[in-house]
Amino acid sequence: MDMINESKMQIAVLIDSENVSSRYASIIFNEIETYGFATYRRIYGDWTKNNGWNENLLLENSITPIQQFDYTFGKNSADIAMVIDAMDILYSGNVDGFCLVTSDSDFTRLAMRLREANMYVIGMGESKTPVSLTKACNKFIHLNLIYEQPAAPAAEVPASDDHIHDDFSAERAAKANAVTSIGEIEEAIISIVNDNENKGKTTYMGEIGSRLNSKFTDFDVRNYGYTKLLTFLTDKCSKLEIVKDNSSYTVNVRELNNVTDVQKEIASLIQKNGGSIDNLSVLYDQLRKKYPAFDLKDYGYSRFSSFLRSIENIVVRGNAVSLKAAVRSRGRGGKKS
DSSP states (O other), X not given: OOSSOGGGEEEEEEEETTTSOGGGHHHHHHHHTTTEEEEEEEEEEOTTSOOSOOXXXXXXXXXXXXXXXXXXXXXXXXXXXXXXXXXXXXXHTOOSEEEEEOXXXXXXXXXXXXXXXXXXXXXXXXTTSOHXXXXXXXXXXXXXXXXXXXXXXXXXXXXXXXXXXXXXXXXXXHHHHHSOOHHHHHHXXXXXXXXXXXXXXXXXXXXXXXXXXXXXXXXOGGGGTOSOHHHHHHHHOTTEEEEEETTXXXXXXXXXXXXXXXXXXXXXXXXXXXXXXXXXXXXXXXXXXXXXXXXXXXXTOSOHHHHHHTSTTEEEXXXXXXXXXXXXXXXXXXXXX
């Protein structure tokens, strides 16, 4: 769907009530406004059961409830009804795209079929959504990552509760595993910048955002706790250099550290530690503090110990590294014998 102006799209929003929490109701339609207009607003489920989507919430968001009984135990008839309606809407020719609000992988084939029909497909669900569904959509939004839970009154917040902190850490870790890693994003940007440079083109921030959205269907800086791409790249991508160009920003790859400078720094760090360091990881961490963008791959190595062995006057034994005696002596002001 390359020719459609997303800001003008007519979108059919179909919600799986048994798979998505009602707390996301306002977020769903706020997000849709970024892409176009929700001409269809339907939600599917068995309304004889309590699923959290009450009458007031449906009226407030102008959502039409579609009743579907479960005719057979263990089978979700609402899913089938949602698929049938999606195909009817598709053949009506009244919309440019669909928003499937579900975390159920059973809708993967539907998303693929809609894209085959040149529809722009937006997926919305939680981080538990299987990657098959997120990749089947043009864009996938993790509702739980961008959801801002209302703050509890001060009186209700415990002064100290270790298990709450543990739960928070576990939830944060789970969210981090659900999205594309920052390292993968950074490497993708480096490839974009290098490809443009080979063609004599400057890479602007707007292009980076557009290309990342095309490559990673679930990319959204809010997933990582940011609201602006500029801030995200500045904070998280140390290999990139952001330069302001009038009212725009360009993105460049930082020049690789001169190998000689790195070697000198390594020797200096070892010297400051008395001429030897018993743990290579300690040296590596100290080097990264000096050169945040340091990457062994940039120098053709996969192991730090191998890189160190390539440096003259440095000796590596097991997990320890030291300077050769002559170098250590010169560092203390002595003469080479």
